[in-house]
Amino acid sequence: MIGAGTLHVVATELAIGNIALAGATIMFRLLLSLKEETPSKLAEILDNASLVAAIAGLTAIPLAIFTGVAAAPGDGLDDPLLFNKMILSWIAIGLWGAWLHGRLTMGPKLWQNRSLAWTQGLMGMAACGCVLTIATLGGKFSRGESLMGPLSKPLEYSIAMGTGSAALTLIAAVAALASVLWMMPKPEKIE
Secondary structure, three states, X not given: OOOHHHHHHHHHHHHHHHHHHHHHHHHHHHHHHHHOOOOOHHHHHHHHHHHHHHHHHHHHHHHHHHHHHHHOOOOOOOOHHHXXXXXXXXXXXXXXXXXXXXXXXXXXXXXXXXXXXXXXXXXXXXXXXXXXXXXXXXXXXXXXXXXXXXXXXXXXXXXXXXXXHHHHHHHHHXXXXXXXXHHOOOOOOOO
């Protein structure tokens, strides 16, 4: 039988690889949207690649969370580092969900509107950064090394979020989702 640790490695690699690809393609697509008046073939390829990679990565994140909790020593949440990692994972799901909502609602032409392109690009890169921070926390916990190298020194001293902090994080996540759903401009889907 395959252990939870092995499944966690597979799920993590799927999530991190796809999310890193999505983050890179979003960054390059944002740069092209600032440079080009009409989208090139490369811009269309980057947009499609970012969409597919984000969906694949977002699908793998919950599997990585559940296998990670099952593979962790103890009950899975008794270590502050692991608890904070799980909270960041749910924030990452929210950020990627908001990015996907914007991209699917407005279509690929959103990149031609400078303010929407900035919003979409920065949200996607923030979501990617959140997932890479989660990978750093996991590396610090399991192997004592991290993706960020010496920049991860502050992450060694993780403090568990209390009930108040967790409630504030939940309120911030709900506010971010509400702003995307109701306050963001809702142009007709541009074809």
